[in-house]
Amino acid sequence: MLSSFKRTKMGQRMSNLSGRSSTSRSNRESGESSEKQRRLADNAPIEYPTRTECPIPYKMSLLLDTPPRKECDSMGWNTEDKSMNIVVLPECNGRVCRRLPVAQSTDCIRGNKGFSTGIHMWEIEWEVKQRGTHAMIGVATAEAPLHCPGYRSLIGSNKESWGWDLGRSKLLHDCVRLPPRTYPKFSNTSVAEDILCLTDCIKVILDMDAGTLSFMADNIFLGVAFEGLQGRTIYPIISAVWGHCEVKIRYISSFQSVAAFTLKELCRRVIKQSCRESIQQNNNNNNAAKSHNDSSSSLRSNSPEDSQRSRSGAFGLHGSASASSNNNNAQQTSNHAKSYLETKVETLPLPLTLKQYLLE
Missing domain, CATH: 2.60.120.920 (SPRY domain)
Structure with a gap:
């Protein structure tokens, strides 16, 4: 009898606690709803959705x-x-x-x-x-x-x-x-x-x-x-x-306005955008070709001498200079993009002053 009485009291306590939690949850949700309505009524700034990157206007x-x-x-x-x-x-x-x-x-x-x-x-x-x-x-x-x-x-x-x-x-x-x-x-x-x-x-x-x-x-x-x-x-x-x-x-x-741009400035933007797209496509093709060559060379190098040479290069001077090598590669890519842009502009049938303007 005593144990059943304890179980009954415990069940009543649990039901009371669950009722309190549900009541507090509903109050909290109603409070959040009223807060949201208040911010809308006060013309609060817009909450923008989560995103990985926003498009540039x-x-x-x-x-x-x-x-x-x-x-x-x-x-x-x-x-x-x-x-x-x-x-x-x-x-x-x-x-x-x-x-x-x-x-x-x-x-x-x-x-x-x-x-x-x-x-x-x-x-x-x-x-x-x-x-x-x-x-x-x-x-x-x-x-x-x-x-x-x-x-x-x-x-x-x-x-x-x-x-x-x-x-x-x-x-x-x-x-x-x-x-x-x-x-x-x-x-x-x-x-x-x-x-x-x-x-x-x-x-x-x-x-x-x-x-x-x-x-x-x-x-x-x-x-x-x-x-x-x-x-x-x-x-x-x-x-x-x-x-x-x-x-x-x-x-x-x-x-002051888009109409303030001259025809020369708008043409400059279109030409530079086209050159950027060509540079990006060229870099993608070069990276794809390089990765294909690397995979082919790795399949060919199966001898013990080649394995020993690759391990020594990985843990030797080549490994210690990996950071500087990455920086050099980035600099070479930037220089290549700049030279490619200059070559593209030079082939355009434009006056010399306009070509210099495009390269600014």
Whole structure:
């Protein structure tokens, strides 16, 4: 009787626990649903699906193939629009800023040019080992704060700035109201970590006509980070906490509309794209032929002398120089591609000045 009574009480407890868990699960799901509805009602930024690589939009591909324009030399950091703990190095034409070693301080600096129309691209060069815990890049209006006490993610702390926290891979904008978002959203998270841990240079693409902000790292387009930036004047901005870190900005190119491209520039892009495709096809054919020859030679070398020679080469000088050999192969491939492009352009029935323009 006693044992059956214990089993009955235990069964009642288990049913109560399961009821509580199901109730908490339903409450949690309803809470997530209401949170999702709230973010949709507040026009929160779009959550982009996971992906391995994003296709580059047409206007951005045009911008990447455009030679640097004359106004690129005048862009740099603003010596008057910065935190007091950041200095602009005059010997670098105002393109490099340095944060002073001040403890418990987060400091920002804005670029000297603001954008309200057109599409613009610049590059931020920031060594990974100098980023620290709260390294951020992004854009901001003239009203965004440039200093705060302590170490924090300052860009994106209000409605006047949009920032990417490089250390945490998070996007921030008006973070009091909107939660941070993971960026880039790759299906393989190790790929995104490798890109940020090994890349010192990050390209920023600001499309004021579409109102979007995007990033590129290691020549990989990471996708659109922010939307809804139209109707403002936007400046480049960075936020740093690491003492003595140096951050360089380099303006790459811009255009106001696709119609602003001349026929010569559009023809240049089409010809270079065709040459790239020919180079890629040629490299694929060479790699296929090389792998076929290697497999044939491995089948022929079955003698003990050949085996001994291959083992000695694998563990001798050849093995110690494998890294330099790989670098030499990459350099040879790059040189081969460049020479192949020059040969292709030379065969075109074009004036000499236009050929030189194509090879820029």
